[in-house]
Amino acid sequence: MTQVSDVIAALDERYPPRLAEDWDRNGLVVGRPDAAVERILLAVDPVMAVVDEAVDQDCDLIFTHHPLLLRGVHTVRADSSKGAVVHELIERGIALFNAHTNADAAAGGVADALAADLGVVDTVPLVPDSVDPSLGIGRVGRLAQPMTLHQFVERAADALPPTAHGVRVAGDLTGRIETVAVLGGSGDSFLEAVRAVHADVYVTADLRHHPASDAREQALLGDGRPYLVDVAHSASEWSWLRGAARYLEEALGVSTHVSTLTTDPWTARFGATGS
Template sequence: MPTVADIVEILDARFPPSLAEEWDVNGLTVGDPTARVRRILFAVDPTLAVVQEAIDVDADLIVTHHPLLLRGAKQLPVTTSKGAVVHQLIAHGIGLFNAHTNADHASGGVAEALAEALGVRSTVPLIPSSADATQGTGRIGILGGPLTLGEFAQIVAKKLPATAHGVRVAGDLDALVTSVAVCGGSGDAFLADAKAARADVYVTADLRHHPASDARELADLGDGRPFLVDVAHYASEWAWLTAAAEHVADAAGVDTIVSTLNTDPWTAHFASPASDASA
């Protein structure tokens, strides 16, 4: 039976910590490296609900994409959200590991999983790493055949987990698209890169008003591309869990479970009458 340290070694080999951004936090947050692991729960966020799920399925380790302590903490009383998570984990002998921007950038990581889920083929990094061109930020590739932007947006809505956020689109729904750029998580910093790569459409999460507006204004000065598809942060990164879980299961011979809990913080969405009419 592998130990926590064995699982960490497998994950670090697949998603090298050296690929992470300098500001990021990755690795084992809670747990004993010598503890034995029989079952692992994979999830996007280390929330209390996810910890409870791990307790319910008798998992020894939780692997998440997002770190619990990204912004640090000087105190972790049980009366705080993060303190409550840590106390629950320790009380039930469950470890917590995460792979964040290293998994974003790695080959076989978050961006590739998102592209694959949406039917995007022959992908390469949108922004290749200077050390290894096969790894880097985002991915860009092509669809199996041209689709209208509206048809492609419907595929995005169908293939990604359902959220209150849903799928927002900026562009001509009848325009044909073939090349697709994707970036899991908050990706409006790479709008210019998607345009420079001549993507027909850019799929990401957390697009803010001003960057999105500026990008669309610039696109409209040319051929209108890239069109924008904005999804929930959680939904954009969920597809990675299955690939990561399968890799660990094969490498370590342990049971792995992919959480289907929706950890997107928004719980409802009400479309305005104008939005309903335009749909």
């Protein structure tokens, strides 16, 4: 019988906790380590809709990317949003485990999956791990065939899960691109690293006005690169879950379900121009 502790051991092996950022929180959030696990739901966000999906799917454990409790907590009362999730999980007998920045950095994790989805090959970490430089934050590589920014953005829109956010782009759509940097999740603190590796385009999420504007102004002093491609946060961190599901099935003999719920907070978009 597979237990929660077996799932923890398997996931810690694939997404080593030591790769996590200091501020991060990972591991078992809710659950008894000796509880039985037959079916695992994989999702980006530990929100109530995902818990409901786990109940519908008859899952014993939810494996998410984002932590439920990242910051200090002094109550889990059931009329708070996070407390409601904790109560529902306990009452339903469902465990919750997450792997966040360690899954970003690990081989076969968030960044590798995003790069693969976008057809980026020969990748190396954008910011290498200090201990094992073959791992690290983000990836940078090249397209097997150079293409225009327009073609690349269409590829990204096709490859990633559909969201209300869609795919935003900054740059000359006719510009040729070959070198691509990717980073799942909020990526505007890595714009300098992208510039340093001379990427033609940077694909990430949550690019705020000022960092993006500053990066574009700096790029326009040169040839306009790196162009920026801003995708939905959840879309940038979804596809690695398929590889994680395969791994869990093979390592533990459990069954899995990869959530296709869109857990981006945004539900609609109006008035966009330029597409």
